[in-house]
Amino acid sequence: MARIHAHTRGKSHSVRPTSKNAPPWLTSSHTELTSIVIQLSKEGLTPSAIGTRMRDEYGIPLLKTIMDKTITEIRSENGIKQDMPEDLHQLVQKALALQRHLRTHNTDNRNVRSLELIEAKIHRLSKYYKRNEKIPKHWKYASVIAQLE
Secondary structure (H helix, E strand, C coil), X not given: CECCCCCCECCCCCXXXXXXXXXXXXXXXHHHHHHHHHHHHHCCCCHXXXXXXXXXXXXXXCHHHHHCCCHXXXXXXXXXXXXXXXXXXXXXXXXXXXXXXXXXXXXXHHHHHHHHHHHHHHHHHHHHHHHCCCCCCCXXXXXXXXXXX
16 A cells, blocks of 8 residues: 555554464463553553553563553543544644744745645544544644745
8 A cells, every 4th residue: 555645655664463362471460461551651651652662671562462452442441541642643743843843944845845745644634533533523733834835
């Protein structure tokens, strides 16, 4: 499958574990794993960073196969809510960083185009999350492309 704003196929990603069962070397219980996820969440880690830390430090390849829940579901069951989904939040942060860059380097036309593409992704994702009620219906991302030109 192709990338959204490029003509190439995306091939770079980590390989998910093939087995849908819990690994045989795992000795941790569900309550221990839940407490680890809650502790890492309170440290301020995102769900993807928690998954990476669980894989690298605790030897847990995929938490969903063991717990039958995603990290986001475990967090929400224990009262740790995020105001917006992680992928949308990362795109907004990337757009804000690019806006700061363009304030000082206002003739950087290549990054003006990059900001347009990032904002298109933000609008597309926000429509999806509004439809599935992950963000409020009145949530709006204010574009700054018109202000730059």
